[in-house]
Amino acid sequence: MAERIWKAAGWMAVGLLIVLPGLSLVLQSFANSWRAPAVFPQEFGLRGFEIAFSSAGAIGAGLDSLAVASATTALCLVLAWPAARALAQCGIARSPLVVLVIALPLLMPPYLAGFGLTEWFIRLGLDATVIGLVLAHTVLALPYAVIILTFGFGSHLRELEEMADLAGLSRLRRLAWVSLPSVRPTLATAALLSFLVSWSQYGPSLAVGGGRATLPVVMLPFIRTDPQVAAALGMLFIVPAMLVLVWAVRSQRNPL
């Protein structure tokens, strides 16, 4: 009996906290008119998406966001790979100072990074460029990538790589046949988090981006002024994030 009550309560919580809010967001994005006290919208239409695509410039911002998040992810993985290997496999590398440098961007306000970088970036001509945004986001996503990848480079990988060495594999083949497949789940998680950190970044994008607005920067004012447009932008905002999530979860399968 108690078990059944627990189950029912669990499903109710999922419904109330996840399904219902999600559905309401979809409904809101298509609700041209949804005046109180009606519980359902009076009129459906594409007004939200029209404004999102025309005046709000969602396509340009979305493409910029996508380019920035993808490049940030790639850069983070390339930088985090050797760092995580060093952290996981030599204890001396885990000195408090190293840990502090890596963790600092996680602790301090993200807007501080954007604010502090803005003046340098203006001098270097990097403000309002995709490269500037990628660099600013990389600083904030890299700690996540390093920390997560460190978990993947344990003794298990070391043993596998030693076996590969014994079998006489070249370094490149060892990487392609042993190391990469073995850490694929962790690599996917690190990629997912780097992507999400960049994708949902607001403060630094606002500071460094100048006139180049990413999707969150475009979206925020509408939350206060026009909820339908905010919901429409929100749908564009969530789809790539969910696709990357699905990809990451699928990559968890069949590790070596």
Add this chain to the structure above:
Amino acid sequence: MEARDPERRLTRPGGRTAVSQHLGLLPALAVLLLLYGGAVLGALRVSLIPLGGGTGELTLDAWGAVFADPTFLDALAFTIRITVIATAISALLALLLALSVRDRGLLARVSSAGPVPVPHLLVATVAVLWLAPGGIADRVLGGLPLNPIRDPGGSGVILVYVFKETPFIALLLLASLGRSVRQREEAARVLGANRLQAFTWVLWPALRAPLLLGSLIVAAFTIGSFEVPLAVGPSYPQTLAGWAFEATRGDLISGEGEAAAALLVAGALAVALAAISARFARNVEGG
């Protein structure tokens, strides 16, 4: 050739391999030191040397002005308030959530982590849709006991953070509640421990570190919060980051310096919190 010799690697961990592996840290550290260090130093410089004009000498004017400004002090108090409340509630709920889904199937665990990948701004959008005056909750229930959206007490901001961060901390807790913990718990029960004793002696020691780490990350995140308060928070008081943003849009000359000082105060708060947590974690482990 030396590095390729497996025998050598197994027996001598400190050889050339170890050195070359240390070098692996360099690119990431260089990027972080250059860009993040550059950002913090840049902010520090702006807070100490007035932009445009001036003699270029160091001055504490911006810092003095910030701490003499009642709106900044209100922002500081507001930031600390929402941080403490949101972190405490998230940690408590995460503990309950993790303990109640740990023996459930994959679906329950996955749904409990549902909000983790959802961007904060999306949660804010839904919060406005449901909780604003005249929002869905208002219509269905015929009135809400309080108005969380734009509440000067910050309840809307706190709600969004609790919704987002509870599953995040729960995820960290679940990761450390593996089978070995379950086995030790069962052993304790067999040996006659009651539920409370099993919790205090087996579960709590396993949960303490991830709970502390998760709470620290959430607290640091809330201290630096910017977009959630902009979307669902009151226009006054602001969070420190919001106050800083407002300052940059106000006075062009002194605003930048004051914004930098405010952001550095927020950063210092988070670092101090991390230092205290590290201290606390060590004490707990030692004692």
